[in-house]
Amino acid sequence: MEPQFRRIEDIKSFELAPGVAGRPLFGEGAMLNVIEFEPGATVPLHTHPHEQLGICLRGIQILIVDGVEHPIGPMEGYVLPGGVEHAAKCGPEGATVLDVFQPVREDYRERHAAMLDQAE
Template sequence: MTKNYFPASENKLFDAGGGLTRKVAAHDKNVMCVEVHFETGTVAALHHHPHEQITYVISGKFEFTVGDKTYVVGPGDSLYKQPDIVHGATCLEAGTLLDIFTPHREDFL
């Protein structure tokens, strides 16, 4: 059965370590929304995965590497990461990102 409503009070905060926490919000097998919180200086190491990903910056300032390019981004900026592209980030000023994945990240559930 498809779930259509994901109240914030039911979204558990997961401590991924190193100054990074996340909450999985609305999701189904084809798409997933994740709120990610970074403390200043937190590094999301370079990695890749088979999912397409869009990152929207809600707050803070970040340096993102996507493939062979690096971008400094802030509130309102967004990034697209195609499947299997190497990417990572360093948080320059504490903030929050909204990540959208397709298909969903089974490893986040």
Template sequence: MEVSLSDHYTLPDGLVWTETSPGNRRAVLSHRPEMMLVAFSFDKGAIGALHSHPHTQVSYVAEGAFEVTVDGVTTALPAGSSFIVAPNLVHGVVALEDGLLIDTFTPRRDDFL
């Protein structure tokens, strides 16, 4: 069976950014049915509205700083921080400065494809 590079690798020039709300956009970096890696770019002041989903989510603050709320607890997180969200917990973010989150979801968020 022949496997193409696109089955294993995503290069920056191949990313497709989708605007999700004013000041926010996302790009699916890699995925399989059991897992997905997604980049979320935020302008300063942009909001990732409170929401929940049945996926486990782990997020890494790659750039900037965010006010993060998970299950009613709010914390300011600088670059280099991370947070985890169990399935169905309400969570959201506010970008305290321009920033980038790298999120992993399990299983994959089919609604992002």
């Protein structure tokens, strides 16, 4: 893989859930995803085998793990081991979150590529 240098705002976003869009940057062994939550948007309860680390950049993201709500504010972070069931929501101001996944979420790569193909 060659080095990549991208402006995140130039990466086309794809829908993760209604009102939740991600702008992914894929490496060989890891990826990051800048996620924009519209006000009040939610990501339903789900699980994946990937380790997930994140930082809230703007607004408040609430992660729900084992039925417990964990508010994450600007410049606060989290680590979710693979296999942990979780959901997310945000408040009335929306939120911007940076997520990192290891290994790469190939489902995201495929969905993003399909979205780019449709745009051509």
